[in-house]
Amino acid sequence: MIDPRKPAAAPTAYICDACGGRFEDRLEHAETCAGPFPAIWWHENDGDVLWWCWDGNDWLGEAPYVGSPLDCGITVEMRSGDRPERVIRTDVGGWPGYHTHWTRLPPQPPAPETATTRGLRKST
């Protein structure tokens, strides 16, 4: 039942920088819009995506990072040959954290026509 004393909550509308479209549900909008979306829009329900870095003038000329901010690195241990021995533990890999935008992963390609994994066929 609607409480007449309480004003109806107006839905919050956002405007997408990528397509100019208006939306209320970001997750729903990302299903139909190709982006790129600002990094802050990412939600764990978006899963692994492609991450890009805009430097203010252009995209960095590097391949996108594939993954999510939930990616964990691997802890490696380095031992020096010094006496006394020094041991350094650090995390490598994982979420790089400097990307500014993301886009969805492309769909998987169609199944290959042959069972070969080499990708080569003799022409007939």
Ligand SMILES: [Zn+2]
């Ligand atoms: Zn959009």
